[in-house]
Amino acid sequence: MSSGVAVDLENVWIKFGDFVAVREANVNINGGDFFSFLGPSGCGKTTILRAVSGFLEPSDGRVLIGGNNMAGIGPNKRPTALIFQNLALFPLMKIWENISFSMEVAGASAKERRKRADELLDMIALEGQGDKLPSELSGGQKQRVAIARALCANPDVLLLDEPLSALDLKLRQHMRTELREIQQRVGITFIYITHDQGEALTMSDNVAVMKAGVIDQIDNGHEIYDRPATPFVASFVGENNVFRGKISQISGSEAVISSNRSGELRAQITPSQVGKMNVGDDAMMFVRPEALALGESDPASKTTVSAKVLNEEFEGASFSVFLEGDGGKQIKMAMPNLGQKLEGHTGETLSVHYDANNAVVMPAGELASE
Amino acid sequence: MSTASIIRIALFAYLAIFFSYLLGPLVVMSLTAFNSAAFPSVSPWACYTYEWFDVLFNDKHIKEGIYYSVIIGLGTVALSVSMGLAASIVLTQVWAKFRSTYYTLIIAPILVPGVVLGISTLVFWDRFGDFIRAGDGSMLDGLFHNGIFLTILGQSSFIASYCMLVFVARLQRFDPGLTEAALDLGATHTQAFRKILLPFMRPAIASASVLAFLASFENYNTTTFTIVKYKTLTTVLAQKVRLGINPSISALAFIIIMMTIILALGFETYRRNNARKEAVRLGKAKESKGFLPGFLTGNPAAIVLVLVSFVVISMIGTAQSYSPQQCKAEVLAAKKAEVAKAIKALKLKRTIKQQSDSLKGPDIFTPDPANKKGSFGGVFDPNNLTNEEPAKPEAPAANKKPASGAFGGVFDPNNLQKD
Amino acid sequence: MKKKMIFSEFFRNNGVIMGSALMGLVGFWLIFLVILPQLSMLDYSFRFNLPPADVGTAKDVYTLSNYEHLLYGSDKTHATFNTVDLMVFVRTIIAAIMVTLFNIVLCYPLAYFLGQSKGSGLARLLVVLLIIPYWINEILRAFALRIIFGDSGLLNETLMLLHLTKEPIDFIRQDIALYAGLGYAYILLMLFPMYNVIESLDRNQIEAARDMGASWTRIHRRIVIPHAKPGIVSGATMVFMLSAGALAAPQILGGPSSLWFTQLVYQWFNDSLNWQQGAAYAIVLLISTILIVLTVMRIFKVNMGDIGK
Numbered sequence A: 001m002s003s004g005v006a007v008d009l010e011n012v013w014i015k016f017g018d019f020v021a022v023r024e025a026n027v028n029i030n031g032g033d034f035f036s037f038l039g040p041s042g043c044g045k046t047t048i049l050r051a052v053s054g055f056l057e058p059s060d061g062r063v064l065i066g067g068n069n070m071a072g073i074g075p076n077k078r079p080t081a082l083i084f085q086n087l088a089l090f091p092l093m094k095i096w097e098n099i100s101f102s103m104e105v106a107g108a109s110a111k112e113r114r115k116r117a118d119e120l121l122d123m124i125a126l127e128g129q130g131d132k133l134p135s136e137l138s139g140g141q142k143q144r145v146a147i148a149r150a151l152c153a154n155p156d157v158l159l160l161d162e163p164l165s166a167l168d169l170k171l172r173q174h175m176r177t178e179l180r181e182i183q184q185r186v187g188i189t190f191i192y193i194t195h196d197q198g199e200a201l202t203m204s205d206n207v208a209v210m211k212a213g214v215i216d217q218i219d220n221g222h223e224i225y226d227r228p229a230t231p232f233v234a235s236f237v238g239e240n241n242v243f244r245g246k247i248s249q250i251s252g253s254e255a256v257i258s259s260n261r262s263g264e265l266r267a268q269i270t271p272s273q274v275g276k277m278n279v280g281d282d283a284m285m286f287v288r289p290e291a292l293a294l295g296e297s298d299p300a301s302k303t304t305v306s307a308k309v310l311n312e313e314f315e316g317a318s319f320s321v322f323l324e325g326d327g328g329k330q331i332k333m334a335m336p337n338l339g340q341k342l343e344g345h346t347g348e349t350l351s352v353h354y355d356a357n358n359a360v361v362m363p364a365g366e367l368a369s370e
Numbered sequence B: 001m002s003t004a005s006i007i008r009i010a011l012f013a014y015l016a017i018f019f020s021y022l023l024g025p026l027v028v029m030s031l032t033a034f035n036s037a038a039f040p041s042v043s044p045w046a047c048y049t050y051e052w053f054d055v056l057f058n059d060k061h062i063k064e065g066i067y068y069s070v071i072i073g074l075g076t077v078a079l080s081v082s083m084g085l086a087a088s089i090v091l092t093q094v095w096a097k098f099r100s101t102y103y104t105l106i107i108a109p110i111l112v113p114g115v116v117l118g119i120s121t122l123v124f125w126d127r128f129g130d131f132i133r134a135g136d137g138s139m140l141d142g143l144f145h146n147g148i149f150l151t152i153l154g155q156s157s158f159i160a161s162y163c164m165l166v167f168v169a170r171l172q173r174f175d176p177g178l179t180e181a182a183l184d185l186g187a188t189h190t191q192a193f194r195k196i197l198l199p200f201m202r203p204a205i206a207s208a209s210v211l212a213f214l215a216s217f218e219n220y221n222t223t224t225f226t227i228v229k230y231k232t233l234t235t236v237l238a239q240k241v242r243l244g245i246n247p248s249i250s251a252l253a254f255i256i257i258m259m260t261i262i263l264a265l266g267f268e269t270y271r272r273n274n275a276r277k278e279a280v281r282l283g284k285a286k287e288s289k290g291f292l293p294g295f296l297t298g299n300p301a302a303i304v305l306v307l308v309s310f311v312v313i314s315m316i317g318t319a320q321s322y323s324p325q326q327c328k329a330e331v332l333a334a335k336k337a338e339v340a341k342a343i344k345a346l347k348l349k350r351t352i353k354q355q356s357d358s359l360k361g362p363d364i365f366t367p368d369p370a371n372k373k374g375s376f377g378g379v380f381d382p383n384n385l386t387n388e389e390p391a392k393p394e395a396p397a398a399n400k401k402p403a404s405g406a407f408g409g410v411f412d413p414n415n416l417q418k419d
Numbered sequence C: 001m002k003k004k005m006i007f008s009e010f011f012r013n014n015g016v017i018m019g020s021a022l023m024g025l026v027g028f029w030l031i032f033l034v035i036l037p038q039l040s041m042l043d044y045s046f047r048f049n050l051p052p053a054d055v056g057t058a059k060d061v062y063t064l065s066n067y068e069h070l071l072y073g074s075d076k077t078h079a080t081f082n083t084v085d086l087m088v089f090v091r092t093i094i095a096a097i098m099v100t101l102f103n104i105v106l107c108y109p110l111a112y113f114l115g116q117s118k119g120s121g122l123a124r125l126l127v128v129l130l131i132i133p134y135w136i137n138e139i140l141r142a143f144a145l146r147i148i149f150g151d152s153g154l155l156n157e158t159l160m161l162l163h164l165t166k167e168p169i170d171f172i173r174q175d176i177a178l179y180a181g182l183g184y185a186y187i188l189l190m191l192f193p194m195y196n197v198i199e200s201l202d203r204n205q206i207e208a209a210r211d212m213g214a215s216w217t218r219i220h221r222r223i224v225i226p227h228a229k230p231g232i233v234s235g236a237t238m239v240f241m242l243s244a245g246a247l248a249a250p251q252i253l254g255g256p257s258s259l260w261f262t263q264l265v266y267q268w269f270n271d272s273l274n275w276q277q278g279a280a281y282a283i284v285l286l287i288s289t290i291l292i293v294l295t296v297m298r299i300f301k302v303n304m305g306d307i308g309k
């Protein structure tokens, strides 16, 4: 199997008429990586993928695959294979013909094609089903055929456009593991598109989070989750409590904001903003529900908030506790289910506390709308 | 009586009127093909005969016309299907801003009168020949003045629009992602077209081809201008009909009607049979085990098709042996007596008519000598009818058959043409 | 600059070979079979009918004389109008409009009936019955009517048999045969577009209206007809254009004293061999019919995209 090839986007802009679908994208994807683009619907993920596979020329900037500039090279000449959002299996061809289509157009004999198709059918656990038509397969089977068809072309880079979005939850989880396994086995570069953060975080080596044509952050899953670079990333990936305010104090990578409603709060400055923030700036501080815990009121630590318990939801492995801080500030806290009971506390005012290392602060900006 | 039943009755009366308007003339025309009377008619039924079919099959103009119609039809299918397909593909890609302008352009030929298309094709290619200085006698010159070539171009100019409509309907259901997937897997654009789009479009191409062939085959308005020295079935027919009608044309119409019915039934049978097979495959219906062949099961169209074929075959069979000579002789005798009586009346009528016509203006209504070849002469020698030259008007009055008509064809087109 | 971009995008999407094939076919069609022929006919209509030797010489100049002939005839003083040809023109247009209206009235109930009983056995049978005459040659259909309307045709024979008339009625001279023939020739082009739009009307709309107590006429006026409008206008456009441009039916069914405008065009071309004059007449026919259609489409707020559905 071919080994991974690096893909680089240099300063890529893509416009449709006056509409800017992708703005100044700079991405370096290492060979053999599982790389994901994550973002809400319509943010330009497919558009980027189409520029990599060659269906679109960037209006500006360059796309490099294995260090070679791809300008002017059509999709049929690029070492990429794309798995389409709707799979795009050829409805009039049998499964094995679908899988070996890339060999057919290269002029391989029917015998060779059949042999290779059968190998791939084995790999995707569909042995003996080569003579069916796509319409006779289930959703997950079609999915695997699309993957086999793309792999049959021996691409250096496999591009996947939300391939799991049409599947039900169980199958989706199963296919995630399977995809990751296939990727490790063939060792080629996967570029994966999704608007499902769980998918992006579990499968990828690196994730790019996009918002309306702009890439906000590229990092591994941990960094994206723990150290979001922008309010959008912080609120789009996972759940977060946001506190707005102004920076009142900075010391190294740590800052204190004086929040509008909850007093002084201490947090780490997100790595990309260290040294760039000043006292008095509008800022936002984020702390995850699971980073909150009940504790003693300790205003001096600048890591406690007092809030009234509104209600709680039992979610099996954990509780979600909804609280109301001063001035009606909504706060959500997640607690592992250790057998404790909070029933009696509804209406009580409690003190909620967090570790400053688990909270991030950054310049104020737009949040992801739910 | 309740309103509902009044509505029902009105509805059925309306349907009856509509369909007799639509189908009645065709039925009457078909019947006239089997009446030995020389003027196509049903009411004074003379003798049941197949002779008009003989006349038809021996008519070399019609045969020649059919030959050229088929050649032109095939050429038109090739040209208009490819142009229509290309135009529909371009329509899916053309910039949103230009789309409506472009659509107007490619749909417009349907709305341009056929006469205008014929004339403009003729005029343009004539000049185009001059323009590129194709000298007389050269191959190009011959081409630009060749009726077959011009007719194919003239017909394709609007038949391509019909084809385009068929293709657009099908293309709407095509996922352009499939072509992209093929390209992505290394296919060239030509391969992607051949292996992905073309197979998808095949049913539409088949129906567009049939449509184009039929439209070409029955076109008259454009063809009559562009055909120049050649002739097609429609121009031959038009000329015959204008020069005077006889039942061999009914015979042709009958054949065409039967072919249409058999094709329509065959198509319906095929469709139902497929639907049934699909149902069997999906387990919704049982494989038939009765004594009927499978394709007849629950398929009225198939049963009617078998019946119609049976009738046609038995007709062809009897036609070989059946002879109406005896009946004709009797009819002839009866007619002779009648004719003698009618001559007087006719003469009188004609004088009156001529007088009144001459008052009306330049268009003179004169009995047409061409039609006199009909009636009796035709009974005895059918081949006379195919003769384009008008029979000599010897003994006009005696040779006419006032009651059953020769008069229907009296309008000699030559008289209509001014100057 | 922008054009260049469109073309390069087109070729990138289709490849050079396929792109050129598509462009070539569409270009050939639109330029060589539609636009240039129409333009050259227009050009022709402004020229004198010269002997071949004089073509391209100083005598070959533009002139309005071909159009003047339609207005004034051979009268060079322009004192009298060419009433014969003008009357033919007016009659053709008015008769084509009448034929169109007749077809609308005749087809609407059937289109409604078929559209609302879609899928039923009777409806399918009727559709098959409709399609059969559609494929019979225009000339043969005219011929069939001629058999019926002739002096001793079926209709006259029947009328005389029933003693409704003594003398055969001259349907042909009265132009009754012609109108019946024109109505007959294109009736399906009216029916099918109407049927298609009515079929797409949601039955629930009608039921809802009936539920609210609307009368049948109101349901048709307020719901069915507005919904069917594009189909009606599309069908009417086709029928009008084809009737005004018909040649076979008038030639076969027309009375001797009443010509159809296309027959004048035909005569200029094939009998008088005056192509320039014929082209001028054809242009008049084309432009006036298009203007009428565009006016109607504007009045009823229907656009070109609805034609041919």
Ligand SMILES: Nc1ncnc2c1ncn2[C@@H]1O[C@H](COP(=O)(O)OP(=O)(O)OP(=O)(O)O)[C@@H](O)[C@H]1O
Pocket: A016, A019, A021, A039, A040, A041, A042, A043, A044, A045, A046, A047, A048, A195
């Ligand atoms: N061919 C095009 N012409 C004009 N605008 C386009 C075109 N293709 C995409 N867009 C626009 O670009 C933006 C990004 O589209 P894109 O398909 O990349 O979204 P996406 O991130 O893949 O969304 P989803 O998750 O829903 O698939 C959208 O606003 C879309 O409307």
Ligand SMILES: [Mg+2]
Pocket: A045, A046, A047, A085, A161
């Ligand atoms: Mg997408």
